[in-house]
Amino acid sequence: MTSTSAHAPARQAAVIGALSALDRLLPLWIGLAMAAGLLLGRLLPGLNTALDTVKIGQISLPIALGLLLMMYPVLAKVRYDRLSTVTGDRRLLISSLALNWIAGPALMFALAWILLPDLPEYRTGLIIVGLARCIAMVLIWNDLACGDREAAAVLVAINSIFQVVAFGALGWFYLQVLPGWLGLPQAALQVSAWDIAFYVLIFLGIPLAAGYASRRLGERVRGRDWYESRFLPRIGPIALYGLLFTIVILFALQGHTISERPLDVARIALPLLAYFALMWGGGFALGKVIGLNYERTTTLAFTAAGNNFELAIAVAVGVFGVTSGQALAGVVGPLIEVPVLVALVYVGLAGRRLFGKEAARA
Numbered sequence: 001m002t003s004t005s006a007h008a009p010a011r012q013a014a015v016i017g018a019l020s021a022l023d024r025l026l027p028l029w030i031g032l033a034m035a036a037g038l039l040l041g042r043l044l045p046g047l048n049t050a051l052d053t054v055k056i057g058q059i060s061l062p063i064a065l066g067l068l069l070m071m072y073p074v075l076a077k078v079r080y081d082r083l084s085t086v087t088g089d090r091r092l093l094i095s096s097l098a099l100n101w102i103a104g105p106a107l108m109f110a111l112a113w114i115l116l117p118d119l120p121e122y123r124t125g126l127i128i129v130g131l132a133r134c135i136a137m138v139l140i141w142n143d144l145a146c147g148d149r150e151a152a153a154v155l156v157a158i159n160s161i162f163q164v165v166a167f168g169a170l171g172w173f174y175l176q177v178l179p180g181w182l183g184l185p186q187a188a189l190q191v192s193a194w195d196i197a198f199y200v201l202i203f204l205g206i207p208l209a210a211g212y213a214s215r216r217l218g219e220r221v222r223g224r225d226w227y228e229s230r231f232l233p234r235i236g237p238i239a240l241y242g243l244l245f246t247i248v249i250l251f252a253l254q255g256h257t258i259s260e261r262p263l264d265v266a267r268i269a270l271p272l273l274a275y276f277a278l279m280w281g282g283g284f285a286l287g288k289v290i291g292l293n294y295e296r297t298t299t300l301a302f303t304a305a306g307n308n309f310e311l312a313i314a315v316a317v318g319v320f321g322v323t324s325g326q327a328l329a330g331v332v333g334p335l336i337e338v339p340v341l342v343a344l345v346y347v348g349l350a351g352r353r354l355f356g357k358e359a360a361r362a
Helices: 003-018 026-043 045-053 061-077 080-087 090-115 120-131 138-144 149-182 193-222 224-260 262-289 294-305 309-320 325-355 357-361
Strands: none
Touching (some): 026 224, 061 193, 080 090, 120 149, 120 325, 138 325, 149 294, 224 262
């Protein structure tokens, strides 16, 4: 045994010991947050109604608060002066666009029709989920998996622009045009580009502006060393607190529905599980094949696999109603996405050895 390999367990133990209890036991806390939300939703039937009334338009303010708390520290960590190194990486940008706006919607369309041929409302809801590309929670999964923060910020910004421009057109294509070509039943989706732009502004614009302002002001007043060694560690835990808060609220809002309709939830979960696994695995494999490093491969995989559940739920509720099957499918999306992508964080970290000794050592 070499000296390096002999000292590896000691180094790993030292790293793990340096982590806070929140970081070390994150899967446990997420599991407890999910269970707490389900119990609250089940034991307090009026809670979901009370929480759901606190909203602007179709945006739940408690969920918005949790997402903003979750995203701000991650975006405050981004080194905005390094974004040019990402925008010049054509392999990453082209691969991300292809995965998000060609492969993702097409795969969800196929899975929804193959696995839910007899449930048109749930099928439509899942197709809407597939069209809503991730711009929020993906940042924290990417950060937990040690992905490239700057690359994640750029890809999320690109997804936001495409979301405003392409969501309505893709909804028309996948719910009306393509089913018509294939001789399948059609569905209508009327959604305003202005509404989508509003959701993007709330869930990405506010934390992005706050993160950018923090970086610029902090470095200008106290310097980069103070900002990264003192300020960021202080605000870092806020992201995980925001994540846990969001999970509790999401599960509390739908705890009663989930417990009352478990078979429906299971039917919706099956195509979602296949979707997340195939999109993440495909993105990770593609990044490796085209020669991206571990950090950018991880970012490519998570931005491909994640979905903008806030937008999907808002559109489904606004178009089809809060009690519709489409809305239920949108809600089940994050309930499946959270535990699956947490698991994929660990799969990604274990896969670092595929990128050489330096990546595995990091």
